Amino acid sequence: MMLDYFFGKNIPGLSGSGNLSGQLQAWAMIIQLMAIGLGAINLLQVHFRQVSRKTNMAIYSAWFIVFFAFLLLLGLYKLATGVELYPYTWVFANVYTSLGATLYAITGFYVFSAAYRAFRARNVDAAILLIGGIFVMLANAPIGEVIWSGFPLLGNWFNNVGQIPGMRAFTVVGALGLMAYGFRALIGKERGFYSEAA
Amino acid sequence: MSGQTIWDKLQQVDRRVFYWILFVSLTVPFLTPLGLPITVTPSTQAYYDGLKTIEAGEVVVLSINSGVSAWGDCLPAMVASVKQVHNQGGKLIVWSIGYNDCDITWTRIKTTLPEVFSTWVEGTDYVYFGYCPGQETNVALLRDDIKSVYTKDVRGVATGDLPLMKNINDASKIKFVMSSDTGDAQIYYIRQWKNGPVNYVKSGKPPLVAEMGIAMNKSGDMVFFLSGDEFGLVAGSRGAAELEALVGRKGDATITMDSISVSHVLLVLAIILANVGMFATRGKKK
Amino acid sequence: MGVWIILDTKFIALLLLIASFALFYAYMRLAKGGMKIKVRTFPAVAAIPEAIGRAAEMGKPVYYSTGMGQGTLNNQGNGPQTLAGISILGYATRLCAKSGVKITYFTPIADSLPLVEETMRTAYMAEGKPDDFDPTTAINFQNEQSPYLTASLGWIQREKPASALLFGGFYYESVCIAEAGNTIGAMQIGGTANTHQLPFMIAACDYMLIMEELYAASAEISGNSDVIGSLRGEDILKFLVLISLGVGIILALVGNTSLIGLLKV
Numbered sequence: 027m028m029l030d031y032f033f034g035k036n037i038p039g040l041s042g043s044g045n046l047s048g049q050l051q052a053w054a055m056i057i058q059l060m061a062i063g064l065g066a067i068n069l070l071q072v073h074f075r076q077v078s079r080k081t082n083m084a085i086y087s088a089w090f091i092v093f094f095a096f097l098l099l100l101g102l103y104k105l106a107t108g109v110e111l112y113p114y115t116w117v118f119a120n121v122y123t124s125l126g127a128t129l130y131a132i133t134g135f136y137v138f139s140a141a142y143r144a145f146r147a148r149n150v151d152a153a154i155l156l157i158g159g160i161f162v163m164l165a166n167a168p169i170g171e172v173i174w175s176g177f178p179l180l181g182n183w184f185n186n187v188g189q190i191p192g193m194r195a196f197t198v199v200g201a202l203g204l205m206a207y208g209f210r211a212l213i214g215k216e217r218g219f220y221s222e223a224a
Numbered sequence: 225m226s227g228q229t230i231w232d233k234l235q236q237v238d239r240r241v242f243y244w245i246l247f248v249s250l251t252v253p254f255l256t257p258l259g260l261p262i263t264v265t266p267s268t269q270a271y272y273d274g275l276k277t278i279e280a281g282e283v284v285v286l287s288i289n290s291g292v293s294a295w296g297d298c299l300p301a302m303v304a305s306v307k308q309v310h311n312q313g314g315k316l317i318v319w320s321i322g323y324n325d326c327d328i329t330w331t332r333i334k335t336t337l338p339e340v341f342s343t344w345v346e347g348t349d350y351v352y353f354g355y356c357p358g359q360e361t362n363v364a365l366l367r368d369d370i371k372s373v374y375t376k377d378v379r380g381v382a383t384g385d386l387p388l389m390k391n392i393n394d395a396s397k398i399k400f401v402m403s404s405d406t407g408d409a410q411i412y413y414i415r416q417w418k419n420g421p422v423n424y425v426k427s428g429k430p431p432l433v434a435e436m437g438i439a440m441n442k443s444g445d446m447v448f449f450l451s452g453d454e455f456g457l458v459a460g461s462r463g464a465a466e467l468e469a470l471v472g473r474k475g476d477a478t479i480t481m482d483s484i485s486v487s488h489v490l491l492v493l494a495i496i497l498a499n500v501g502m503f504a505t506r507g508k509k510k
Numbered sequence: 511m512g513v514w515i516i517l518d519t520k521f522i523a524l525l526l527l528i529a530s531f532a533l534f535y536a537y538m539r540l541a542k543g544g545m546k547i548k549v550r551t552f553p554a555v556a557a558i559p560e561a562i563g564r565a566a567e568m569g570k571p572v573y574y575s576t577g578m579g580q581g582t583l584n585n586q587g588n589g590p591q592t593l594a595g596i597s598i599l600g601y602a603t604r605l606c607a608k609s610g611v612k613i614t615y616f617t618p619i620a621d622s623l624p625l626v627e628e629t630m631r632t633a634y635m636a637e638g639k640p641d642d643f644d645p646t647t648a649i650n651f652q653n654e655q656s657p658y659l660t661a662s663l664g665w666i667q668r669e670k671p672a673s674a675l676l677f678g679g680f681y682y683e684s685v686c687i688a689e690a691g692n693t694i695g696a697m698q699i700g701g702t703a704n705t706h707q708l709p710f711m712i713a714a715c716d717y718m719l720i721m722e723e724l725y726a727a728s729a730e731i732s733g734n735s736d737v738i739g740s741l742r743g744e745d746i747l748k749f750l751v752l753i754s755l756g757v758g759i760i761l762a763l764v765g766n767t768s769l770i771g772l773l774k775v
Contacts, residue, residue, distance in 0.1 A: 028524075051358070064624070065651050072651075130296075130682060132686060133682050136685050139689060140713050145498070145499075164489075168482075169485035178263060185446060186267075198751060203722020203726065204725065206725065207725035209534050213535075215538070215737050218593075218629075293655075359584070411587070
């Protein structure tokens with residue numbers, strides 16, 4: 027796949043969906059999808075155990091198993107007949123996605139409390155961070171330019187100029203670290219993630 | 225507890241108090257809009273200028289790589305982008321390489337733009353392929369052979385039978401891709417499409433990339449915009465509100481700008497109070 | 511076609527990649543051959559035993575997560591971060607097994623489950639306590655980001671862990687989990703290479719591994735001389751990048767863009 031990235035169609039039989047690289051990529055996707063089945067089995071194991079042991083969370087696990095079976099049946103029905111039943115769509119559109127959006131919205135509250143706790147000018151560096159952060163926040167909000175025209179000017183400077191060198195440095199060194207890690211994994215020297223105890 | 229001044233107590237305010245103040249404050253602008261003006265940042269202007277270069281019949285891709293969770297940041301920008309593509313007479317291909325709730329997002333875009341989809345014909349003016357997992361692997365395959373990934377659209381019509389896809393089976397005929405994502409999808413398109421394999425770039429027409437991202441990623445996305453890897457960047461609700469103003473269709477992002485103003489001012493006030501309290505108690509301890 | 515390939519910038523990028531690999535390998539061989547390489551101690555890694563000791567004293571469990579990681583190991587940016595997190599998980603699990611502390615691992619990444627189970631099982635076996643490992647309670651898997659976050663927040667509120675270890679490819683869940691940990695007073699150690707989450711994790715965690723430190727941490731933990739040698743090669747490469755940056759700036763200032771053209775992909 028590295029050869030595909032660097033040479034593409036210049037190497038016959040390598041690039042493209044019917045060729046070696048495409049086949050490898052397709053198999054990578056297949057393995058990834060099979061892992062989801064493995065995860066589902068793990069989920070059921072955990073929750074069946076909760077129910078069988080009658081723990082204080084057993085009622086939630088029982089509800090999960092019932093709902094899991096219900097949606098699984100609906101999904102299998104769609105697979106067999108090609109018809110998507112209304113409850114299947116309704117649950118996804120109105121329950122799952124709504125809850126997901128709610129959780130993302132909770133982030134705003136957590137960021138608020140994190141900023142309240144962390145943005146303290148304990149030393150010079152923290153004070154500079156604090157001032158820069160205030161300028162960036164008020165540049166992002168329309169009310170900032172109403173309060174003072176300098177807020178969007180300086181805030182956008184921090185965004186477009188001030189923080190760019192740091193971000194580029196992060197990106198470059200992160201990539202170098204990733205290269206080294208990838209190389210160690212390729213030659214088998216990095217074994218921490220498959221069972222070699224530290 | 226005795227001996228604690230107001231400044232000590234300020235530093236120990238229960239976070240739930242802040243949550244309630246924030247919650248109540250955020251709902252007020254929805255009831256009484258403030259209508260503050262919005263100035264356009266260079267990255268959003270560049271994105272809009274890129275949309276303006278679409279000529280009649282040219283094909284662009286909308287890659288929906290953000291979930292429903294990110295609707296607040298990404299959806300208004302997608303709506304405004306589709307509207308502008310329609311205004312320019314362009315054609316649209318829509319797919320998702322990573323998020324399985326793209327169907328709901330696309331349905332929402334269609335219901336928000338009845339004036340667009342009452343004139344557009346599916347299969348001729350736009351095609352919706354839906355979700356196919358694989359992320360960067362998918363992007364690489366789509367670069368060379370779209371039919372290998374999407375054999376048919378969501379209606380079940382074979383890709384080869386779609387009038388829009390008659391002469392398009394790889395990325396070389398696509399003007400640019402607008403990636404709406406919460407993290408990495410733009411980088412996949414930059415790596416695999418814009419800076420794709422040797423022969424592809426040599427063909428002279430690599431598709432460009434633009435990003436509609438969340439506000440959290442703005443600082444990281446800005447690096448790609450400023451280096452020229454992306455021709456435009458719409459970041460967060462603020463960027464979406466700017467794009468709505470440029471396109472001339474005020475939508476959800478413009479409405480949320482007032483709430484953003486309130487929350488940001490509250491946060492700045494809270495931070496100032498906390499710091500005043502910190503300095504006051506520090507002076508007292510000395 | 512042959513000449514054209516050689517002159518193409520993609521080929522030059524491939525040559526540079528091969529040269530980088532050669533540099534890493536050279537230093538790995540030198541280190542294995544006896545060259546002494548000193549690696550600074552990462553405070554975050556040094557704090558892991560402290561975090562687990564805290565949990566042992568308080569009689570509370572440890573929370574561990576490698577983040578959402580885009581839901582798969584087959585992700586160029588986040589897969590390696592997840593693997594690095596799993597490497598550190600092995601180390602943390604071994605310390606927990608030694609101290610008798612319960613550790614629970616949360617993840618939405620299905621394809622990491624076999625690796626994680628094997629890593630944790632091996633850690634328990636290495637401490638002579640294979641029966642203490644129960645995969646159905648030690649590993650908490652949820653298929654998507656939102657359920658994983660909900661499960662994590664609920665568990666943190668109920669079990670009140672003494673320590674939370676967050677190493678991997680995080681997204682917006684980092685700020686929620688870290689703040690939940692702060693609410694209950696947990697000691698938090700984090701590490702990620704996702705730039706968009708760094709500010710939140712730095713604000714919320716007591717110790718932090720930033721960017722390539724996450725990848726280097728597993729090298730430091732393993733203590734293998736050749737693996738540490740690759741860190742030296744990485745540092746040399748950083749210096750070479752800095753030098754080329756300086757040379758490129760000077761050349762560009764005098765109007766010569768040949769280096770930029772050579773390296774532009």
